[in-house]
Structures are given as structure tokens and as C-alpha cells.
Amino acid sequence: MLRVFVASAFVILKVAFSTEAMAVTNDCPGDVYVDGAALVVEPTGSDDTENLQCAVDSASRQALKAVRLEAGDYYIDQLLISNFEGSIEGKSIGTTRLRLSRRQLDCPKEDFETIIAPITVKGGDTVFRYMTIDASAGPCFRGDFWSILLYTQQSCSSRVAFGAVDRVRVIGDRSSGSVGITAVSQPACAAIGNGALGTFRVNRVALESVGVGVRTSKVGVAQVDINFSDFTEVGTGIQIFNANQSTSIVSNRIEYNTGPTTGAPMGIFVDTTEAWAPEENRTVIHQNALAQGTFDDSSRAVVLSNSTIEADHSAVITRNVFQLKSNSRSANNGVVITDTDNVTIVDNRFLGSANYSIYVDSPTWFQNRRNTEGTVINRNDFTDIVPRTAADIFLGGGTSLSLVGPQAAAIKDSGADNFIAESTAQADVQSDVPDFSPSGDSSGAFDDGDSDALSGFEQ
Numbered sequence: 001m002l003r004v005f006v007a008s009a010f011v012i013l014k015v016a017f018s019t020e021a022m023a024v025t026n027d028c029p030g031d032v033y034v035d036g037a038a039l040v041v042e043p044t045g046s047d048d049t050e051n052l053q054c055a056v057d058s059a060s061r062q063a064l065k066a067v068r069l070e071a072g073d074y075y076i077d078q079l080l081i082s083n084f085e086g087s088i089e090g091k092s093i094g095t096t097r098l099r100l101s102r103r104q105l106d107c108p109k110e111d112f113e114t115i116i117a118p119i120t121v122k123g124g125d126t127v128f129r130y131m132t133i134d135a136s137a138g139p140c141f142r143g144d145f146w147s148i149l150l151y152t153q154q155s156c157s158s159r160v161a162f163g164a165v166d167r168v169r170v171i172g173d174r175s176s177g178s179v180g181i182t183a184v185s186q187p188a189c190a191a192i193g194n195g196a197l198g199t200f201r202v203n204r205v206a207l208e209s210v211g212v213g214v215r216t217s218k219v220g221v222a223q224v225d226i227n228f229s230d231f232t233e234v235g236t237g238i239q240i241f242n243a244n245q246s247t248s249i250v251s252n253r254i255e256y257n258t259g260p261t262t263g264a265p266m267g268i269f270v271d272t273t274e275a276w277a278p279e280e281n282r283t284v285i286h287q288n289a290l291a292q293g294t295f296d297d298s299s300r301a302v303v304l305s306n307s308t309i310e311a312d313h314s315a316v317i318t319r320n321v322f323q324l325k326s327n328s329r330s331a332n333n334g335v336v337i338t339d340t341d342n343v344t345i346v347d348n349r350f351l352g353s354a355n356y357s358i359y360v361d362s363p364t365w366f367q368n369r370r371n372t373e374g375t376v377i378n379r380n381d382f383t384d385i386v387p388r389t390a391a392d393i394f395l396g397g398g399t400s401l402s403l404v405g406p407q408a409a410a411i412k413d414s415g416a417d418n419f420i421a422e423s424t425a426q427a428d429v430q431s432d433v434p435d436f437s438p439s440g441d442s443s444g445a446f447d448d449g450d451s452d453a454l455s456g457f458e459q
Helices: 002-022 049-061
Strands: 032-035 038-041 066-069 072-076 079-082 085-089 096-100 119-122 125-134 146-152 162-171 178-184 200-203 206-217 222-227 230-241 245-250 253-256 266-271 280-286 289-292 300-305 312-318 321-324 333-338 344-346 349-354 356-361 376-378 381-387 393-395 411-413
Touching (some): 038 049, 049 066, 049 072, 049 085, 146 162, 206 245, 230 245, 253 266, 266 280, 266 289, 289 300, 300 312, 321 333, 333 349, 349 356
Parallel strands (some): 038 066, 066 085, 072 096, 085 125, 119 146, 125 162, 146 178, 162 200, 178 206, 200 222, 206 230, 245 280, 253 289, 266 300, 280 312, 289 321, 300 333, 312 344, 321 349, 344 376, 349 381, 356 393, 393 411
16 A cells, blocks of 8 residues: 555655656747646737746747747747757738848848848758748848848858748848748858758748749758749749758749749759759759740749859759740750750650750860760640740760650750660751850730649649
């Protein structure tokens, strides 16, 4: 009997001490309160920076998994979120809004790799969800380079940075140097081989009025997923630079060349631009709908390139729909592959007009000029595209060992040892066709009725 009493007393004491240890404390201002194991922030109607910063810092310190924002407008200057592992979530996209203050950041004017953001996440595993982040007031002066939301590593020695942006609307100020969401290594760390590790996810996000929608640059074969998201009024949809990551870009709607840009507008752009760039990368581009905006003369839907080093980039482009535009003053292309071997381009559909729907070559002006080998092009649909050069597919003089399967495409082949299936029509193209480099009104751009690329987007 005594043993039972002692054991019961021990259990009661253990529960009491555990409950006390788990008690959530709140040392933040009065607009922050405790709700279970979460901290909740209410809007003040004025500057909410201190309240939000305090809540996130306190949650991180206590290992809490949630900071919740009530409905309303939150006005903030700059937030730094360090090693927080949990969610920062509002009530809904339509009712919770983070409004970024005007002209509060000292942003660089020339170097886009210098990372400045009103909301910076370093390390940890932070998820933003169920809110609108509105930077339309312009935290920087126009022409500056900055990101609305930045995820990066703590330091060159503390490299792991997980994160996600889930069901969030991100609004920019239409400045050409702006990026909606950035998940990258710190440049100085990446240059010595100590870039950012960890997975990152963009899911069902609406990005608008920015120069670039999403930019990523992670290493260590980091998994990056960009899925079911909507890009409107953007210059370029997605950029991946100097990365060693496994990127899945699936079921997005990207209306590129419909907003501001500092360079050539593109739907998706993957490249190595530095001598220290990783030597391996992987990208899957599947079941997306990409629509070009204006008749810009340097617009491309997808560009896979190795302009600086010879990286082993494994890439698959399948079941996408491309709505392209080209006229006598423009040389816009659909899919452009340069100095990138073994790319698979299968089961895509091309609509509208283009210089070439698919362009493969190794340009003479690249630092890393070599043959582009092993491209596989098969079962694509060119029925509703008008090629302005009389060729749907261009294999330049810098290509070799490519395979073009039967798909009723008109082809210009200037490469060596490429295999063209007999049932594929050869184009009657003059030998002086310009060697275009990869460098774009979008209303009604998507044909919603007949593409698998669009099914599932509304899920």
C-alpha cells in the first residue's frame, strides 16, 4: 500500500513540475497574449514592429511552435527572425495583412547579391502562412535591389536553414530590383563552399508586382519545391543561380514579362554565374503554364544555362504549356538550353508565335563554351505555334548527340551527330538564321480548356 502511495505521489509531482516547466511566459507588450502553447499578436493600428519582433523572439526562446496573428493590418519596418522553428500564421490571406513601411531600408543600387529584406529569416525552420505581405509602399527606392521575404543561413559555420511560405499573397511595389521570396546562401559563405543547407518550400503562393517572383540558391542537394503558385505582373518568375539543389517546379501559373525587370525577362531561369558555383544541380519543371506578356525582344519561357562553369545539371521539362509571342521586331524563344547536357524535353505544348519553340546551342560568347550534348526532345505539340523562322526546333552548331523523336516538328539542325527521327519534318531554313542568345498584354494568355498543365492548379 505504501508503494502505491509513494508511486502516485511521484507521478503527481512529476506532472506538476512538467506543467510548470511547460508554462508559456509572456514578457511582450499588452497587444501580445498567450493562448495555449502559442503567442498571439493583435494589431495596434500603428507601428507593430516591436510587438511582432518580441513575440517571435519569445517564441524562439521558449521553443514554441506558433506565433498567431489576428485579423487586421500590421505595420512593420523590419523583422529579423533567428532560429525560430515554428509557424507565423494569420487568419487568412484576405484578413491578415503585414504592411511594410515606406523607404525604411538602405538597399544596394547595383549588386543584387547583397541581401537586404524587410523580413529576414536566419536559420531555424520558419513557416509563413495564411496572410498577405504587402510591400507596395516600397521599402526601398526604385532601382534598388531587395527582397520582400528572405531566408538564409546564420553564418558560414551555421548553415542549415529550413523554411516554407504556404498560402500567402506577396505584393511588391513594381520596382525592377525587387524579389518576392528569396531562399539563398550568404554570398561570402557560398564563395568558400559553405552555402546554405536545408529544404525550402513555396506552396500555393500568389506573387505579384515584383521584378523576380522567387530566387533560390542552396547547396548540399537541398530540396526546393515551388508548387501550385501564381506569378503575375513579374519580370521573371523563378531564378536559380549557382545552386546544388533538387528543385521541383510543379503546377504553377507564371505570367512573365508582365512586370518590372532589370534584365531579360524569363519564366524560369537556371544558371551558373560564378567560378565557385557548385558542379551539380537538378531541376524538374512539370505541368506548369507559362505565358509571355509583351513582345520583348529578349524574352524566354525557360532558360537552362551554364554561362560560367561546366556544371552537371540534370533537368527534365515535361507536360508544360507555353503561350509565346513574337513579331518582326522580336526574337523570343520558348525553351532555351545552352551549355547544359542531357536535358529531357517531352510532352510539352507550345501556343502562339515564337522565333523558336525550342532552342539548343552553345553560344560563342560564353566563358564556358563547349558542345551541348544529349538533349532529348520528343512528343511535344507544335500544332498551335507559328515559328517565325520556319523552324520549331533549332539545334545550333554547338550541339551534338541530341535525339529528336517523332513529333511533326520543323527542325533546323546545324550540329554534329544529332539524331533526327525520319518522321520529323525538316525545316527549309536559310543558313543565315540569326544566332539568338538566351537572355517578355497577358490577358487571356492561358487556354484553360485543354491543358493538363492547368488541371490541379485550383486544387
